[in-house]
Amino acid sequence: MRTRKKKTPHNTGAFNERELITKKNRKMKTNVLSLFALAGTLALTSACASEETTKQEQEQKQESGTKGLTAFVVEDNDTKTRTTGEYDGSGINFYWTDGDDLWVNNNTASPAVVSKNSTNNIGTLLAPKPANDKKTATAKFYFDGDFTAPSYTVRYTGNNSASGDKVNIATSQFQATANDGTHLGTDGDCGTALATKNGGKYNFTLDHKAAYLTFMPRTTQSVISGAIVTQIKVIADKAIAGEFMFNDNGIDTDSRPVTTPTNQMITLTLNTPAANTGFPIHVGSTPDYTKNGAVMVLAPGTYSTFTVEYTIIVGSPMKIGIITKTYSNFTLTAGKNRRVVTDLQLPDYSPWFNRTYQWDAKAPYWDGVTLPYVLENNTNYDSYGTRSANSNCSTAQYGHGVANNATNPLFATAPNANELYYYVRYGDPHYDPHTLWTYRGHLYTGGLWLKKQSVIYNDLKAAGYSQLTSQADMKERFYSSATDVTGTDYRTTYLAEHNIPSTATLTNTTNYFFLPRTGSFYLGTLRDVEFFGCYWSSNALPLMLNDAAYYMGFRDNYLYTGSIGRDLGFVVIPFE
Numbered sequence: 001m002r003t004r005k006k007k008t009p010h011n012t013g014a015f016n017e018r019e020l021i022t023k024k025n026r027k028m029k030t031n032v033l034s035l036f037a038l039a040g041t042l043a044l045t046s047a048c049a050s051e052e053t054t055k056q057e058q059e060q061k062q063e064s065g066t067k068g069l070t071a072f073v074v075e076d077n078d079t080k081t082r083t084t085g086e087y088d089g090s091g092i093n094f095y096w097t098d099g100d101d102l103w104v105n106n107n108t109a110s111p112a113v114v115s116k117n118s119t120n121n122i123g124t125l126l127a128p129k130p131a132n133d134k135k136t137a138t139a140k141f142y143f144d145g146d147f148t149a150p151s152y153t154v155r156y157t158g159n160n161s162a163s164g165d166k167v168n169i170a171t172s173q174f175q176a177t178a179n180d181g182t183h184l185g186t187d188g189d190c191g192t193a194l195a196t197k198n199g200g201k202y203n204f205t206l207d208h209k210a211a212y213l214t215f216m217p218r219t220t221q222s223v224i225s226g227a228i229v230t231q232i233k234v235i236a237d238k239a240i241a242g243e244f245m246f247n248d249n250g251i252d253t254d255s256r257p258v259t260t261p262t263n264q265m266i267t268l269t270l271n272t273p274a275a276n277t278g279f280p281i282h283v284g285s286t287p288d289y290t291k292n293g294a295v296m297v298l299a300p301g302t303y304s305t306f307t308v309e310y311t312i313i314v315g316s317p318m319k320i321g322i323i324t325k326t327y328s329n330f331t332l333t334a335g336k337n338r339r340v341v342t343d344l345q346l347p348d349y350s351p352w353f354n355r356t357y358q359w360d361a362k363a364p365y366w367d368g369v370t371l372p373y374v375l376e377n378n379t380n381y382d383s384y385g386t387r388s389a390n391s392n393c394s395t396a397q398y399g400h401g402v403a404n405n406a407t408n409p410l411f412a413t414a415p416n417a418n419e420l421y422y423y424v425r426y427g428d429p430h431y432d433p434h435t436l437w438t439y440r441g442h443l444y445t446g447g448l449w450l451k452k453q454s455v456i457y458n459d460l461k462a463a464g465y466s467q468l469t470s471q472a473d474m475k476e477r478f479y480s481s482a483t484d485v486t487g488t489d490y491r492t493t494y495l496a497e498h499n500i501p502s503t504a505t506l507t508n509t510t511n512y513f514f515l516p517r518t519g520s521f522y523l524g525t526l527r528d529v530e531f532f533g534c535y536w537s538s539n540a541l542p543l544m545l546n547d548a549a550y551y552m553g554f555r556d557n558y559l560y561t562g563s564i565g566r567d568l569g570f571v572v573i574p575f576e
Contacts (some may be wrong), residue, residue, distance in 0.1 A: 209250030321436030
């Protein structure tokens with residue numbers, strides 16, 4: 001008596017750029033062969049003892065060392081139903097690999113037991129296969145004991161699993177080649193099924209119970225053409241890895257471990273652990289999973305914040321940096337794959353060239369002069385033309401204790417002296433050596449994260465700064481403490497302020513904004529790109545016979561607001 005095998009449907013649905021789309025569940029359909037008498041002494045009493053049963057008995061006898069064991073035989077050739085994943089453009093195909101085992105919840109035994117197969121033939125099936133194809137669509141699993149019930153629950157708890165009631169999702173995962181999920185079983189894949197007796201067989205369809213992400217990074221930005229991704233890291237607001245309890249329904253999310261910096265993060269290393277290897281970033285408007293498909297297994301659940309970090313290598317000389325994407329209320333569903341198709345774009349600060357001014361100048365530093373698009377650090381460009389007289393800095397001086405405000409409306413958008421002091425003192429500066437950005441044809445790394453002014457204001461109000469009745473008050477005076485009732489107006493009083501940026505990585509940058517180290521121009525020479533960040537304020541110094549103005553500058557270990565000569569070419573931008 002032969003039963004018709006069902007086909008597991010493929011996932012359907014298109015994906016859109018920069019969008020995560022949930023895929024349909026991948027199921028594993030496995031046929032379990034009829035039960036054989038222990039030690040060959042008991043006769044089969046099933047009414048379906050047919051030629052098929054006899055054939056299966058004969059096949060079992062051919063397996064060395066399996067006498068007296070019950071065989072669970074995988075017959076289904078639908079590759080959508082195995083344990084090792086391979087993405088095909090619509091869903092994950094699953095296969096069996098060496099180290100895979102099954103567990104059966106034998107509730108008819110006395111006492112009831114969740115038992116692991118004694119042996120299987122996966123190794124035998126894989127032996128003749130080439131090293132790059134160690135997977136099989138069929139397998140046989142042999143169990144000690146007598147199984148007579150109409151149905152049993154089957155569990156898969158991962159490759160080389162030591163328990164049928166626990167699953168461990170790895171914090172460090174490794175994928176050697178593109179679109180190869182042979183690591184899934186090792187890193188936390190799992191599933192359950194109800195095996196139902198059908199004549200001389202037990203048939204079941206395994207439902208995968210972990211969650212999966214298939215990353216397919218691409219880019220439409222020519223400056224990172226030829227880049228490779230070496231690592232993909234996800235960071236959530238609660239544990240996405242670690243040990244979870246497992247039962248007939250799958251992962252018990254109520255057993256989720258207490259959140260730690262370790263288990264709320266999973267790192268998928270691509271190709272090899274070496275720093276200069278990985279998968280290529282596909283250039284174009286559509287992804288190509290065959291070139292860089294990367295699959296990660298995670299714990300299911302809904303996460304308030306979910307951050308994806310792509311570590312990339314690009315350029316010559318080689319630059320190593322991180323491109324970050326952050327999502328909110330991100331749901332990972334048990335048994336389902338989500339495609340992550342991301343257009344990786346680096347921030348391009350080339351437009352800031354036209355926002356580079358001497359202090360309060362009427363026009364940009366290089367107004368009327370055409371320079372090469374690609375600018376080189378420590379290079380003088382006066383040979384390309386004379387800088388416009390309109391770019392000369394303001395020389396206005398109003399004396400001691402008198403506010404010296406810029407007259408160019410562009411400078412009115414920049415922070416004033418008081419606001420700079422709030423940023424430096426209370427902005428929780430974080431130096432970031434990893435964020436990549438581009439400027440005039442070159443790739444650079446490094447910059448500074450500062451709290452947004454609205455966040456600083458709310459922090460101070462929460463700390464008892466009742467002197468601040470509105471955010472606009474931060475323009476008028478700087479209050480050094482909650483008890484400083486008079487404050488200081490640094491537009492009319494001069495004092496420098498500094499801070500030491502933290503080197504700790506910000507896991508959530510929502511409340512911060514980023515400033516790159518774009519350097520400066522001095523006497524026609526581009527200086528200190530990737531070393532210094534320099535930004536004008538809207539105020540000159542309130543001192544007689546002084547040609548300096550307020551600015552904010554920083555490097556990797558120092559943040560400063562104070563004065564500098566007005567003839568330097570710094571960036572003029574509004575701060576957040």
